[in-house]
Amino acid sequence: MTLRRPRKVVLLVALVVTLTVLCCGGSVTALLLSGLNSSDDNQLLNASYGCGKGGIVDPDSKLPRIRPYGAEQIRNAAIIIDVGAELKLPPRAWVIAVATAMQESRLSNLGHLGSRNDHDSLGLFQQRPSTGWGTPRQVRDPVYAAKKFYQKLKTIDGWEKMPLTRAAQSVQISAYPDAYAKHEPLATEIVNSLADGAAQAVGDSVNLECAAAGQVAASGWTIPLKAPVGSGFRTPHRPTHQGVDLSVEKYRPILAVASGVVSLVKCDEDFRGRKTCNVDGYPGKGGCGWMVEIIHAGDVMTRYCHLVQRPFVRENQQVTAGEVLGRVGSSGNSSGPHLHFEVHMNNDRSSAGAVDPVRFMQQQGAPLGNEG
Numbered sequence: 001m002t003l004r005r006p007r008k009v010v011l012l013v014a015l016v017v018t019l020t021v022l023c024c025g026g027s028v029t030a031l032l033l034s035g036l037n038s039s040d041d042n043q044l045l046n047a048s049y050g051c052g053k054g055g056i057v058d059p060d061s062k063l064p065r066i067r068p069y070g071a072e073q074i075r076n077a078a079i080i081i082d083v084g085a086e087l088k089l090p091p092r093a094w095v096i097a098v099a100t101a102m103q104e105s106r107l108s109n110l111g112h113l114g115s116r117n118d119h120d121s122l123g124l125f126q127q128r129p130s131t132g133w134g135t136p137r138q139v140r141d142p143v144y145a146a147k148k149f150y151q152k153l154k155t156i157d158g159w160e161k162m163p164l165t166r167a168a169q170s171v172q173i174s175a176y177p178d179a180y181a182k183h184e185p186l187a188t189e190i191v192n193s194l195a196d197g198a199a200q201a202v203g204d205s206v207n208l209e210c211a212a213a214g215q216v217a218a219s220g221w222t223i224p225l226k227a228p229v230g231s232g233f234r235t236p237h238r239p240t241h242q243g244v245d246l247s248v249e250k251y252r253p254i255l256a257v258a259s260g261v262v263s264l265v266k267c268d269e270d271f272r273g274r275k276t277c278n279v280d281g282y283p284g285k286g287g288c289g290w291m292v293e294i295i296h297a298g299d300v301m302t303r304y305c306h307l308v309q310r311p312f313v314r315e316n317q318q319v320t321a322g323e324v325l326g327r328v329g330s331s332g333n334s335s336g337p338h339l340h341f342e343v344h345m346n347n348d349r350s351s352a353g354a355v356d357p358v359r360f361m362q363q364q365g366a367p368l369g370n371e372g
Contacts, residue, residue: 051365052091052198052208057081066190073107076124076142077190081198083146089153090206091191091198091218092160097149099187100168101125103180109142125149125172160204163259163320164220164297185298188219188364200365210365216321217365220297221258224304224341225328229369233356242354243303243342244368250308250337252328256294256319257302257366264293265311268332278309281334288340289331294319299347305340306331341368 057063059078066074077098084094101107104126111122120130123145127133138144149171153159156170165181174180191199199219202211211217213226227248231241267277271286281289288305292313295301304311308329313319330337343360344353361368 050197051201051210052196057194064193066186066193069107074190074194076101076107076109078194079142080124080146080149081191081195083143084150085195087147087150088206089150090160090204091195091201091208092203092220093150093153094191094195095184095187095199095218095220096153096159096164096167097146098190099164099180099183100149100172102183102187103168103174103176104172109140111140161216161320163318181297183297184220185300191218197365213367214322219364219366220321221361221364221366222255222321223361223366223368224255224257224339225252227252227339227369229358230338233354233358240351242351243305243340244357246339246341246368247336248328248338250328250330252339253324254304254307254326254328254339256321256323256325257361258294258296258300258364259318259320260294260296260302262292262313262315262317262319263295263301264291265313265315266291267310268305270332277307277331280330281306281332283333283335285333287332289334290326290329291332292325293349294325295347299345301344301347301349301353303340303342303344303349305342306334306338308337 057078059075059082063071063074063078065071069077080097080101081094084097101124105124107124109124110126120128122129122136123139124142125145127139127145127148129136129139133139133148134144139148152171153167156167159167159170162170163181164184165178168180169177188199198208199217200210201208201218203216203218203220211222213223216222225246225248227246230245230247231238233244234241267275268288268291269275270281277290281287288303290307290309290311292304292307292311293301304325306329307326308331309327311326313325319325328337328339341357343355343357345355346353358368
């Protein structure tokens with residue numbers, strides 16, 4: 001059986017957009033969207049075009065170059081997105097499918113690899129004819145292969161809320177179940193670039209509406225809480241301030257901004273070496289107070305400081321986007337209740353790894369600064 005190619009939809013407007021981003025070392029670099037490189041400090045340079053409202057790119061049109069992939073690989077990604085849209089699946093499914101194909105085949109429609117082949121695996125998703133995915137000819141049809149992947153994904157209960165690697169593994173049953181996670185940032189970039197910013201749409205909605213404050217975007221990211229941004233990132237008055245302060249009353253729940261693994265839970269010492277986190281702090285005391293750090297896909301680390309009490313999570317615990325980590329407080333070096341929130345690239349806990357959380361979260365479709 002030959003599957004009919006899906007109906008083409010609206011052609012995406014030209015993708016020549018200049019973005020200015022803050023690199024890890026603190027320098028400002030201008031990049032063209034058509035030349036984005038996944039090695040650029042993992043900046044996740046996602047275009048914000050309107051959460052998919054402009055339609056899905058025609059796979060047969062001239063597509064942007066998204067390094068390190070070539071034209072045919074990006075075309076295969078466009079086909080995967082196109083099929084997902086035809087099946088009326090939300091953009092979160094497209095991100096999962098693209099990331100899976102990146103891991104399985106580097107977005108290449110692989111034939112039989114001889115002695116290097118994993119059993120009889122073929123095509124974009126390395127589907128095996130011997131296990132019922134279809135005939136060899138079928139699974140090497142990118143449209144057919146993408147449709148079969150999505151059909152299996154739909155049978156996984158709760159896939160929409162799962163971490164990407166778990167959802168992909170539930171379909172693929174891979175020998176390397178944790179390998180998919182590293183592709184999530186670039187898969188998000190690809191979906192945003194090809195599908196009008198769709199990775200910033202509401203994660204489980206097929207209506208392609210932008211994620212509102214507190215909702216999980218198709219990128220897999222959400223905000224830690226609804227609050228205005230107070231002190232900003234490396235301002236002239238506070239050049240060593242490596243995050244932003246979200247000003248809100250005590251005891252407001254703090255949420256994990258994306259799925260990941262808790263890497264640190266501690267009462268941070270003040271300047272005098274004391275661990276006195278169960279009381280309110282004051283300016284000049286020093287330390288983060290009660291704090292949490294989480295490692296996300298792509299070695300992105302987020303940090304949450306000044307919690308009012310011991311966090312609700314423990315080290316090495318897996319968390320999902322929107323899971324409650326603890327409550328807002330004023331412990332440590334603090335003048336009043338607020339959440340100090342940081343984003344670091346390459347799992348670099350130092351100031352060298354810190355990037356502007358406002359810019360970063362905007363790029364993930366989860367903008368900070370919403371009133372409580």
